[in-house]
Amino acid sequence: MKGQIYFDHAATTAVKPEVIAKMLPYFAVDYANPSSVYSISRTARHAVEESRETIAQCIGADKDEIYFTSGGTEADNWAIRGSAYANKNKGNHIITTEFEHHAVLHTCKQLEKEGFEVTYIKPDSEGIIHTSDIEKAITDKTILITIMFANNEIGTIQPIYEIGKLAKEKGILFHTDAVQAVGAVPINVKEMNIDMLSMSAHKFYGPKGIGALYVRKGVRPQVFMQGGAQEKNRRAGTENVPGIVGFAAALFDACMHTEENALKLGQMRDYLITEVMNKIPYVKLNGHISKRLPNNANFSFEFIEGEALLLSLDLEGIAASSGSACTSGSLDPSHVLLSIGLPHEIAHGSLRITLGDDNTYYQIDYLVEKLITIVDRLRKMSPLYHEN
């Protein structure tokens, strides 16, 4: 993506050159199937197990609690469906939120069709879930609580420690979709009482199509992918060795620099927010000002529509994202923005900027300068806007 300024790191990230370098040998040199018996497969096996160890350490888990999957979506599906069916004899009630990623939301919707009952907790207007609301929703039939660690659109970070404590007290399984949080904020599954946690490598400068589900020892979601004996018989399929190696290398780097990156990106993000709020009228910041991922800013520009905004930014070489209906191909704007109570017309005018390693203050200034002109142009075209 030469010549592009990339502000969409929540969608995906570029794989770091060091990560690619670590992956490369496993494509055509040490390519053996890690499950084979001959000696050359040992290199691959060793790489997989070493990676598992690294990943476990980064989230405070044990090595044998990490199960590789094809990404965040599969980890979410497995954790939720697998736990629902494994605990069907105990109850049929699941608690989640209105603003989960579709990987969680659609899985829950499907389970409803299959006879499970799901409570969708509404976040407050700042995008935070209240533990007391979860507590109120618990019944004697509740078998699973699944709450995202950090929201992918507005970046808000949920009170995971409190929720984990509550789940433990009540003896209910707790899964968290931490796809956006892993590598960006410190996570310790033991301290936070997390039973299952989903992660995905492409969100922290690792490759796409590889992720993992952390499953606490003793927790046994039903097997989701039937086949060979890989992953201790719990997730079949020949391991994506280069992917796993890249996943571990990228996560290790992110975990070694979590604080430093958070500080750097957070300052840049705060600068962006201040600039936008000061220089453009009728703009709202979506999501809690401080309880959010360090790299996330989500704005709503009144009187204009998000897709037109994205197209205009793209013409200036800027890549960003929006919760507008037009960008989703549906008629409704983002369920996340609606869940925090934004009216449709404000939700249509949203812009998500997610910063990363490659961004600079110069790029932020360029973005703000372009935004001022674009927002003004689109507003002058809008029947909702009346200048005075």
Place this chain on the structure above:
Amino acid sequence: MEYTKEVMEHFVNPHNVGELENANAVGEVGNAKCGDIMRMSMYIEDGIIKDIRFKTFGCGAAIATSSVATDLVKGKTLEEALMVTNKQVIDMLGGLPDVKIHCSVLAEEAIHAAISNYCETTGIELPGLKKHCDGCCECCKGEE
């Protein structure tokens, strides 16, 4: 989803943007809920659309279809203008992605809404006037 060169041209440099000061026909269709509102103002004299402007809240396709629609009816008689269809708007744009067809429907409706407004205030009766958007987004889906 990708837009044609023509859509991008009309999006970047839309024709007839704004509000006519001396308008005697104004129509607004769509709603903010769906993310598209089109407002057209016309100056009609001797049964001819002498001038036209639009204002649109919406995506790239909504802005481009508004622009093309105003081009298509400018200088036309009311009867001719009512014969302009969303299909013509799509053709002028070299095609639209399926999910954006409703924008062209809305543009056609906006013309009808403005002319309808003119007919109401002047008491003229015209055949071929369509009813305009009732806020039912699903109704526009897939129409061609």
